[in-house]
Amino acid sequence: MTESGKPLKVAVLGCGSVGSQVVRLLQEQATDLAARVGSPVELVGVAVRRLDAAREVEVPEGLLTTDAEGLVSRGDIDVVVEVIGGIEPARSLILSALEHGASVVSANKALLAEDGPTLFEAAEKAGRDLYYEAAVAGAIPILRPLRESLAGDKVTRVLGIVNGTTNFILDKMDTSGAGFADALEEAQALGYAEADPTADVEGFDAAAKAAILASLAFHTRVTDADVYREGIAEVSATDVASAREMNCVVKLLAICELREQPDGEEAVSVRVHPAMIPRSHPLASVREAYNAVFVESEAAGQLMFYGPGAGGSPTASAVLGDLVTVARNRRNDVRGPGESSYADRAVLPMGEARTRYHVAIDVDDRAGVLATVATAFAEHGVSIRTVRQEGRDDDAQLVVVSHEATDAQLSATVAHLQGMDSVREVSSVMRVEGGAE
Amino acid sequence: MTESGKPLKVAVLGCGSVGSQVVRLLQEQATDLAARVGSPVELVGVAVRRLDAAREVEVPEGLLTTDAEGLVSRGDIDVVVEVIGGIEPARSLILSALEHGASVVSANKALLAEDGPTLFEAAEKAGRDLYYEAAVAGAIPILRPLRESLAGDKVTRVLGIVNGTTNFILDKMDTSGAGFADALEEAQALGYAEADPTADVEGFDAAAKAAILASLAFHTRVTDADVYREGIAEVSATDVASAREMNCVVKLLAICELREQPDGEEAVSVRVHPAMIPRSHPLASVREAYNAVFVESEAAGQLMFYGPGAGGSPTASAVLGDLVTVARNRRNDVRGPGESSYADRAVLPMGEARTRYHVAIDVDDRAGVLATVATAFAEHGVSIRTVRQEGRDDDAQLVVVSHEATDAQLSATVAHLQGMDSVREVSSVMRVEGGAE
Numbered sequence: 001m002t003e004s005g006k007p008l009k010v011a012v013l014g015c016g017s018v019g020s021q022v023v024r025l026l027q028e029q030a031t032d033l034a035a036r037v038g039s040p041v042e043l044v045g046v047a048v049r050r051l052d053a054a055r056e057v058e059v060p061e062g063l064l065t066t067d068a069e070g071l072v073s074r075g076d077i078d079v080v081v082e083v084i085g086g087i088e089p090a091r092s093l094i095l096s097a098l099e100h101g102a103s104v105v106s107a108n109k110a111l112l113a114e115d116g117p118t119l120f121e122a123a124e125k126a127g128r129d130l131y132y133e134a135a136v137a138g139a140i141p142i143l144r145p146l147r148e149s150l151a152g153d154k155v156t157r158v159l160g161i162v163n164g165t166t167n168f169i170l171d172k173m174d175t176s177g178a179g180f181a182d183a184l185e186e187a188q189a190l191g192y193a194e195a196d197p198t199a200d201v202e203g204f205d206a207a208a209k210a211a212i213l214a215s216l217a218f219h220t221r222v223t224d225a226d227v228y229r230e231g232i233a234e235v236s237a238t239d240v241a242s243a244r245e246m247n248c249v250v251k252l253l254a255i256c257e258l259r260e261q262p263d264g265e266e267a268v269s270v271r272v273h274p275a276m277i278p279r280s281h282p283l284a285s286v287r288e289a290y291n292a293v294f295v296e297s298e299a300a301g302q303l304m305f306y307g308p309g310a311g312g313s314p315t316a317s318a319v320l321g322d323l324v325t326v327a328r329n330r331r332n333d334v335r336g337p338g339e340s341s342y343a344d345r346a347v348l349p350m351g352e353a354r355t356r357y358h359v360a361i362d363v364d365d366r367a368g369v370l371a372t373v374a375t376a377f378a379e380h381g382v383s384i385r386t387v388r389q390e391g392r393d394d395d396a397q398l399v400v401v402s403h404e405a406t407d408a409q410l411s412a413t414v415a416h417l418q419g420m421d422s423v424r425e426v427s428s429v430m431r432v433e434g435g436a437e
Numbered sequence: 438m439t440e441s442g443k444p445l446k447v448a449v450l451g452c453g454s455v456g457s458q459v460v461r462l463l464q465e466q467a468t469d470l471a472a473r474v475g476s477p478v479e480l481v482g483v484a485v486r487r488l489d490a491a492r493e494v495e496v497p498e499g500l501l502t503t504d505a506e507g508l509v510s511r512g513d514i515d516v517v518v519e520v521i522g523g524i525e526p527a528r529s530l531i532l533s534a535l536e537h538g539a540s541v542v543s544a545n546k547a548l549l550a551e552d553g554p555t556l557f558e559a560a561e562k563a564g565r566d567l568y569y570e571a572a573v574a575g576a577i578p579i580l581r582p583l584r585e586s587l588a589g590d591k592v593t594r595v596l597g598i599v600n601g602t603t604n605f606i607l608d609k610m611d612t613s614g615a616g617f618a619d620a621l622e623e624a625q626a627l628g629y630a631e632a633d634p635t636a637d638v639e640g641f642d643a644a645a646k647a648a649i650l651a652s653l654a655f656h657t658r659v660t661d662a663d664v665y666r667e668g669i670a671e672v673s674a675t676d677v678a679s680a681r682e683m684n685c686v687v688k689l690l691a692i693c694e695l696r697e698q699p700d701g702e703e704a705v706s707v708r709v710h711p712a713m714i715p716r717s718h719p720l721a722s723v724r725e726a727y728n729a730v731f732v733e734s735e736a737a738g739q740l741m742f743y744g745p746g747a748g749g750s751p752t753a754s755a756v757l758g759d760l761v762t763v764a765r766n767r768r769n770d771v772r773g774p775g776e777s778s779y780a781d782r783a784v785l786p787m788g789e790a791r792t793r794y795h796v797a798i799d800v801d802d803r804a805g806v807l808a809t810v811a812t813a814f815a816e817h818g819v820s821i822r823t824v825r826q827e828g829r830d831d832d833a834q835l836v837v838v839s840h841e842a843t844d845a846q847l848s849a850t851v852a853h854l855q856g857m858d859s860v861r862e863v864s865s866v867m868r869v870e871g872g873a874e
Contacts, residue, residue, distance in 0.1 A: 025589060025736060035656070035779040036588050133586060139737035141578075141586030149570060149578030151473050152462060152757020219472070282743060285722050299462060299754035300576035300744065306719060307740035317736035320589020334771040342472040 005039040008327045011077045011102070013047045013068050013093055014084035018107055018134070020057040021316035022081055027060075029320070037327045045071045056312070072097040078330045081319060082106040083134075087114060094119055098126040103330055105322040107134035107315055113208035113224040116215065120339035129329055129336050131322035136209045137162050137291040139314030140307040141321070146216045147337060150297055155217040157296040159277075159434060160254040162209040164289030164309040165200035166232050168192045170240070170250050170274070171287050179237045192289050202231035203252065203272040210254035213293070214270040217256055219343035222270055228350035230273035239274075239428050242360060242399065248276035249284045253433060259348065267346040269353045276358055277434035284434075294434075351408035356385070356432040358401050359410075361417060362424040365396035369422045373398055376420065380413040381405060395424060401432065442476040445764045448514045448539070450484045450505050450530055451521035455544055455571070457494040458753035459518055459760075464497075466757070474764045482508045493749070509534040515767045518756060519543040520571075524551060531556055535563040540767055542759040544571035544752055550645035550661040553652065557776035566766055566773050568759035573646045574599050574728045576751030577744040578758070583653045584774060587734055592654040594733040596714075596871060597691040599646040601726030601746040602637035603669050605629045607677070607687050607711070608724050616674045629726050639668035640689065640709040647691035650730070651707040654693055656780035659707055665787035667710035676711075676865050679797060679836065685713035686721045690870055696785065704783040706790045713795055714871035721871075731871075788845035793822070793869040795838050796847075798854060799861040802833035806859045810835055813857065817850040818842065832861060838869065 010026065012019055026033070026043050034040045046059050047068035065071055072080050072093050080097035082104060084090045090111050094104050095118075104123070106112065112119065112135050123130040133143045137160065146155065161167050165187060172183040184201065187193035199205045207227040214222040232252050243250045257269045277284055282304045286292040291309025296302055308314040329336055363369045370389060377384050383403040390397045402410070410429070417423050447463065449456055463470070463480050471477045483496050484505035502508055509517050509530050517534035519541060521527045527548050531541050532555075541560070543549065549556065549572050560567035570580045574597065583592065598604050602624060609620040621638065624630035636642045644664040651659040669689050680687045694706045714721055719741045723729040728746025733739055745751040766773055800806045807826060814821050820840040827834045839847070847866070854860050 021736065029589065029591065032591070032656075032780075033589065036774075036777060140740060141582035144586050145578035145582060148762055149581050149758040150754065151761035152466065152470065152759075153754040154466065154469070219469075282722070285719070297754065299458065299750045299757070301748075301751050303577060303742075303744035305740075305742055308738045311738075313736045314738050317587065317590040317734065320736070321586040322589075324588035325585055328774065332771060334769060337473075337765065340473060343469075 005331055007040040007042040008037065008078040008330055009042050009044045009076055010079045010081060010323065011045040011047070011071050012043065012081045012083065013072070014082065015046050015048045015055055015059065016083070017056070017312035018315045018319065019046070019083040020055050021312040022083060022319050023059055024057045025316055025320050033324060036324050037331060039327070039331050041327055044077065047071050068093050069096060072102065073100045075100050077102045079103050079105060079323060079326050081323060082108060083319065085110065087111055091115060095122050098122045098128050101126065101128070103129040103326045105319055105326055106130065106132045107319055108132070109135040109205070109208040109212060113211040116223065117221055117339070124338050127335060129326045131326055131336070133322050134315045134318035136212050137293055138307070138309040138311060139317045140291060140293065140305050140309065141318070142293045142305045143216060145305065146213070146295070147340070150295070150300065153300050154298040155295060156258045156298060158213050158217050158256040158293060159283060160209065160213060160293040161251055161283055161286050161291050162254050162293065162309060163200055163206040163252060164291055165193045165197065166206070166252040167286065167291070168289040170232060170235065170252060173235070173237060173240045174244070174249055177237060180233060180235055201233055203229045206252060206254045206272045210256060210270050210272050213254065214256035214268055215341070218258055218268050218345055219340045220268055220345040221341045222268060222347055226270055226347045228271035228273070228353070232274050235274050236428070239430055242358065242428065243276045246276065246358070247279050248432070249279055250274050250276055250430070251283060255433065259354065265346070267348045269348045271350060271353055273431060275431040275433040281434040351406060353407045354404050356402055356404055357410050358399070358430045358432050359414070359426065360428040361398045361400065361426050363396055363398055364422045364424070365391050365394055366422070369396070370398065372420065372422055373417065376416045377402065377413050380409045380416065382409050382413050442768055444477040444479040445474065445515040445767055446479055446481045446513055447516045447518060447760065448482045448484070448508050449480065449518045449520065450509070451519070452483050452485045452492055452494070452496065453520070454493070454749035455752045455756065456483070456520040457492050458749040459520060459756050460496055461494045462753055462757050470761060473761050474768060476768050478764055481514065484508050505530055506533060509539065510537045512537050514539040516540050516542060516760060516763050518760060519545060520756065522547065524548055528552060532559050535559045535565050538563065538565070540566040540763045542756055542763055543567065543569045544756055545569070546572040546642070546645040546649060550648040553649070553660065554658055561775050564772060566763045568763055568773070570759050571752045571755035573649050574730055575744070575746040575748060576754045577728060577730065577742050577746065578755070579730045579742045580653060582742065583650070583732070584777070587732070587737065590737050591735040592732060593695045593735060595650050595654050595693040595730060596720060597646065597650060597730040598688055598720055598723050598728050599691045599730065599746060600637055600643045600689060601728055602630045602634065603643070603689040604723065604728070605726040607669060607672065607689060610672070610674060610677045611681070611686055614674060617670060617672055638670055640666045643689060643691045643709045647693060647707050647709050650691065651693035651705055652778070655695055655705050655782055656777045657705055657782040658778045659705060659784055663707055663784045665708040665710070665790070669711050672711050673865070676867055679795065679865065680713045683713065683795070684716050685869070686716055687711050687713055687867070688720060692870065696791065702783070704785045706785045708787060708790055710868060712868040712870040718871040788843060790844045791841050793839055793841055794847050795836070795867045795869050796851070796863065797865040798835045798837065798863050800833055800835055801859045801861070802828050802831055803859070806833070807835065809857065809859055810854065813853045814839065814850050817846045817853065819846050819850050
């Protein structure tokens with residue numbers, strides 16, 4: 001970079017935990033940012049809901065405004081940073097910003113997962129950038145590597161621990177033997193879970209991120225409505241103990257897979273659910289509230305990206321990284337890579353997702369039960385890999401681990417088992433991921 | 438990408454294990470590459486030393502040539518991929534390619550570490566891109582994240598396991614208790630180490646990568662001549678066992694640190710040496726020949742990037758990722774970010790590097806020896822964190838772990854100890870990294 005140009009004007013929408021760190025870094029790192037962009041980066045406005053709210057950062061005199069729409073439509077803004085979150089008014093503001101000639105950096109996973117294509121098309125039409133690294137896995141650079149570093153490779157699977165709250169809870173259950181409720185309470189006490197933990201615990205947050213990851217990995221539009229979702233509220237201390245016996249650990253995974261279909265076409269499977277993974281898998285050692293994304297591709301093999309998945313300052317790091325790229329692009333009057341959805345693959349229904357299963361069944365302890373249960377699995381095309389029987393007084397527990405089967409086959413098997421006289425209860429069904437078949 | 442342009446012409450220099458995989462992927466992924474670049478990517482020539490050599494890939498009729506210089510200076514090449522390695526003729530060919538209007542993708546760590554600035558200046562002058570993701574840690578996207586994703590953050594430390602051969606050997610020593618010579622022999626038998634393992638075992642390969650990482654992380658020119666280097670040939674089974682007792686593991690680390698100096702300026706410390714790291718550190722679980730780079734930055738916190746560090750196909754994935762970006766840039770007549778060396782920080786001599794130390798000392802087993810040894814540490818300003826004494830017949834061993842001190846202070850302490858009557862031998866000195874002070 002040999003010359004310096006006129007300042008690039010940046011507006012920030014939202015000044016909460018992420019926004020305030022963005023504002024702080026824009027001020028503290030001004031000299032470095034100017035050197036890296038090639039032009040000074042000037043903060044010209046910060047839109048907030050209330051002018052008099054308490055903030056973690058001091059916003060320079062005169063920059064605060066409650067008129068977000070007025071700010072993004074000024075016409076002289078080069079880059080708008082959207083860190084409000086939620087669908088509206090974020091969507092309208094981003095669309096308005098693009099229409100008025102600004103490029104956009106957003107951390108808004110919910111909006112991108114629900115309505116990304118509307119935003120991408122607006123960016124394309126405006127000839128502006130829309131970057132959103134911070135929307136998935138906080139500070140971890142994962143979207144840019146998927147979109148750019150792996151652009152010459154073929155990604156076949158992404159397994160992500162992309163929600164810190166649920167990873168903290170499951171890790172606590174694994175290390176202390178606590179049940180879900182106690183672990184959640186501890187997470188709330190430590191600030192890792194919100195008072196209403198639904199979005200995290202029920203997997204909504206992870207599902208939005210799965211949609212974003214799958215779209216990028218497979219060059220196909222995937223929205224959160226396409227993502228099968230199961231949370232961790234049903235994971236019991238017994239499930240965690242069973243995983244331990246199998247030398248596995250339970251993690252809430254965002255899973256994006258490319259699957260060859262009988263007709264030779266490749267389709268996409270995207271789902272979020274708790275699963276057992278072997279302790280030897282790199283994802284198994286992701287502790288506490290950390291995030292990690294494990295990527296498998298044809299040429300590169302197995303890659304993992306690890307780091308803090310949330311928090312104001314880490315998320316702001318991702319936002320600022322995008323901001324430098326987008327600002328450089330504005331300065332040079334170019335665009336980075338836009339949406340890539342050329343492959344336009346079909347998204348499979350959950351019934352066609354294929355994986356392995358760990359099924360615990362309480363049965364009468366009498367001769368022939370194992371044979372009956374095995375027959376039920378066989379009837380639905382689910383091949384058994386291992387079975388372990390444990391006697392307990394007058395009943396027994398069978399623990400079956402299957403080979404790969406479809407979700408529909410497994411569901412039919414479970415329904416069949418539940419209707420059998422000798423089966424008292426199918427006490428646990430959990431998917432097994434991350435190992436060789 | 439809505440339109441399609443004229444084909445982009447690509448020349449590949451070298452058709453060994455990486456080059457042949459690049460050629461293969463260019464052919465197999467042609468449709469995807471065209472969609473991602475926005476124009477077809479056409480392989481127009483492959484330069485090799487001998488036309489009749491055995492190759493892992495079939496090169497299309499008429500593309501092979503022994504005239505590499507003629508190929509890069511044709512004048513119609515859009516992108517030259519250099520996977521020959523070594524200093525010459527690679528440097529001359531890259532410079533010629535840039536002069537003749539091509540952008541360049543290179544995997545050449547040795548050349549970039551020795552003479553990067555010459556290449557960067559030539560790329561700047563020509564207005565072309567020079568990308569080199571594959572030069573460090575094979576398939577792992579680490580240079581792009583450092584250069585782009587973390588561009589809004591301040592990187593303070595990079596710890597890398599960037600040489601698969603030495604990691605395989607040290608991992609084997611840790612898991613089997615083998616000595617260095619046996620572990621090396623096994624690595625050679627399995628193809629993880631070359632017949633002449635000097636470049637890997639003595640840390641030359643890692644030092645080149647350290648120079649490249651430090652340059653990017655700290656926006657400062659660092660060449661391999663600036664990198665302090667120690668290999669693993671002196672690491673003994675006893676060292677590995679001592680590490681195990683401390684709940685540590687020995688790894689060959691490439692360490693790049695930003696250090697505030699007494700005058701308030703920040704300087705860069707870059708070194709490669711074996712070190713003990715706690716088993717709880719994310720790098721400790723990097724097994725076999727895998728690589729990983731651990732990055733600490735002010736806003737993002739701790740990140741790790743993990744994957745295969747070598748191999749034809751993984752390295753080709755990184756080359757192709759760069760190729761897609763560079764080809765897009767050619768198509769759009771723009772450049773990506775060039776060299777960033779604006780910070781121009783001083784590189785510290787090894788004597789000023791600060792870390793902790795594990796020192797094993799064989800001493801006479803008599804009263805007062807511990808006090809004498811402790812005094813020697815204190816005289817040179819090295820503060821002791823823990824000391825453990827083990828009696829053995831008529832002599833004893835002291836194991837000292839220090840607080841942070843400079844390398845010069847530690848060296849002076851060791852020289853002092855070696856001159857003491859009661860000290861029979863300083864049997865092991867190893868640095869301790871990756872933990873809180």
